[in-house]
Amino acid sequence: MFRKQKSVVGLDMGSSVVKAVEITLEGPEPVVTGFAHVEIPPGGSLSDAVNQAFKAGKFRSKRVVTAVSGQSVVVRYVPMMKMSDTDLKQAIRFETDKYLPFDLDEVQLDCQPLKRNPQGQTEGDKKSGKENEQMTVLLAACKTKAIEERVQLLQNQGLTPIAIDIDLFALANAWELCGLPAEETEDGKETAIALVDVGSARTSINVLCGGETCFSREINIGGADMTQAVARRLGLESIEAEAIKRSSEQHELEVSTAIAPVLEDLVSELSLSLDYVEHHEGVQVSEILLSGGGILAPGAAQYIEQATGRRARTWNPLEGLRVDVNRVDVEELEAWAPTLVVAVGLASRVRAT
Numbered sequence: 433m434f435r436k437q438k439s440v441v442g443l444d445m446g447s448s449v450v451k452a453v454e455i456t457l458e459g460p461e462p463v464v465t466g467f468a469h470v471e472i473p474p475g476g477s478l479s480d481a482v483n484q485a486f487k488a489g490k491f492r493s494k495r496v497v498t499a500v501s502g503q504s505v506v507v508r509y510v511p512m513m514k515m516s517d518t519d520l521k522q523a524i525r526f527e528t529d530k531y532l533p534f535d536l537d538e539v540q541l542d543c544q545p546l547k548r549n550p551q552g553q554t555e556g557d558k559k560s561g562k563e564n565e566q567m568t569v570l571l572a573a574c575k576t577k578a579i580e581e582r583v584q585l586l587q588n589q590g591l592t593p594i595a596i597d598i599d600l601f602a603l604a605n606a607w608e609l610c611g612l613p614a615e616e617t618e619d620g621k622e623t624a625i626a627l628v629d630v631g632s633a634r635t636s637i638n639v640l641c642g643g644e645t646c647f648s649r650e651i652n653i654g655g656a657d658m659t660q661a662v663a664r665r666l667g668l669e670s671i672e673a674e675a676i677k678r679s680s681e682q683h684e685l686e687v688s689t690a691i692a693p694v695l696e697d698l699v700s701e702l703s704l705s706l707d708y709v710e711h712h713e714g715v716q717v718s719e720i721l722l723s724g725g726g727i728l729a730p731g732a733a734q735y736i737e738q739a740t741g742r743r744a745r746t747w748n749p750l751e752g753l754r755v756d757v758n759r760v761d762v763e764e765l766e767a768w769a770p771t772l773v774v775a776v777g778l779a780s781r782v783r784a785t
Contacts, residue, residue, distance in 0.1 A: 437457060437458055438457050438785065439465060439491070439493035439495065440493060440496070440497055440594065440778075440781060441453070441454045441466065441486075441489075441495065442454075442497055442776060442779030442781075443485075443496050443498040443778065444498070444599075444774040444778065445481075445499075446631055447632045447656070448633075448655075448656065449469055449470065449725070451468075452468045452489050452491070452775060453466070453467055453775040453776050453778075453779045454492065454779060455753075455776070455782050456493075456756075462754075462783065463753070464755040464756065464760055465491075465492060465756045465760070466490065466491040466492065467489060468486070470482075474670065479588065482585065486589065486591070495785070496586055496592060496593050496594065497593070497596075497597060498586065498593065498596060499597040499598055499778055500579060500597075500599070501599040501636070502633075502650070504575040505573070506531070506533065506572070506574075507648050508531040508532075508570075509568050509571075509646070510524070510527055510531060511550050511567075511569075512567060512568075513565060513566065513567075514566065517545070520543060520545065520569065524541070524543045524571060525541075528571075528573070534573065538575055539574060540575075541573040542572050542573075543572070545567050546569070546644055546645070547642070548641060548644055548646060550566050550568045572598055572601075579596050582596055594781075594785055597777075597778055597781070599631075599774050600638050600645075600649075601777070602773070603629055604627065604638050604645055605777035605780045606749040606773045606774070606777035607627055607721070607749075609753070609777070609780040610748075610749055610751045611752050622641060622642075622714065622715045623641075624639050624640060624713070625639070625718065626638070626640075626702075626717050626721070627773075628720055628724075628727075629724040629773055630722070630723070630724035630727045630732075631655065632654050632656045634652050635724070635726070637649045637702065639705075639717060646713050651698065651702070651705075653697055653701065654726050655724065655725045658691040661691050661693065661694050662676060662677050662686075662687055666686060666690070677691070677729055688730050691729050692735075695732060696739075699740060703739070718743065719744070720736065720743065720745075721744075724771055724773070725771045728746075733745065746770050747773075748769045748770065749776040750765070750772070750776065
């Protein structure tokens with residue numbers, strides 16, 4: 433009864449919908465204690481949508497974690513000599529001109545060494561001890577202006593930003609919070625899973641090997657492209673087309689036909705990414721976990737599975753999480769669950785605060 437509680441709201445500020453999920457630590461247990469979503473109308477204000485979401489959600493906390501994505505963000509996997517974290521923070525700054533398209537003085541950057549050994553080390557390296565001399569460093573950078581705009585928007589709403597994450601990494605944090613089973617070795621080959629979130633404006637890919645990221649990428653294809661394809665085919669406005677795309681029982685064949693070229697382009701880019709990972713990392717991507725509003729279009733998940741030749745399924749980031757039924761409409765939460773991966777991943781940072 434007197435266990436210490438702390439809460440964080442994960443705020444996914446998408447291009448068409450703002451989604452907010454509050455997670456509260458009750459002792460060591462994460463509990464979903466709030467949920468809200470607000471659609472942004474054409475020409476609408478992101479700030480207004482955030483304000484409405486917090487009014488609707490009646491959250492316990494004003495502490496917020498949000499994320500950045502798109503052209504302002506760069507993620508790279510950099511091979512380096514092994515060194516201490518302190519030395520790495522200094523050394524990485526001398527590597528940035530090779531990997532970042534921005535000037536160092538206009539970005540905020542962070543880095544983290546990965547546990548997995550770089551691919552390509554030989555048995556000779558292992559015998560000679562050279563395997564311990566190399567590491568892969570995850571380098572993430574974002575334009576300072578983009579971060580400041582996010583922080584200012586939240587502060588203007590009376591909210592307290594405690595971290596600015598990257599959408600790609602929020603996917604992995606949600607996967608970890610769910611406690612989903614890790615990948616297994618098949619036929620002696622290390623396997624990996626691909627987390628693929630099809631948002632409105634873009635699709636985020638994060639491939640995990642041993643529970644750790646080994647590849648990530650954003651593709652500029654998303655649910656909005658599918659909506660526009662449906663609008664063109666049926667001669668509708670975007671708002672009407674979006675509604676039909678989401679619940680298309682009467683127009684399922686027309687919707688499937690309309691979005692097929694978009695899915696084909698998406699799968700082509702996805703397949704290139706997964707083939708690259710398998711070739712360069714020496715792993716087998718055994719499963720694709722799908723999320724995001726774009727994946728709810730009719731036949732999308734099945735098409736991705738068939739076209740990539742890999743198991744694919746939609747996943748629920750709320751699996752294994754208790755929901756406070758006195759504060760959250762469970763039915764509505766479950767209906768939106770496949771679209772909440774980023775928001776849940778952001779809110780999962782409550783464990784680190």
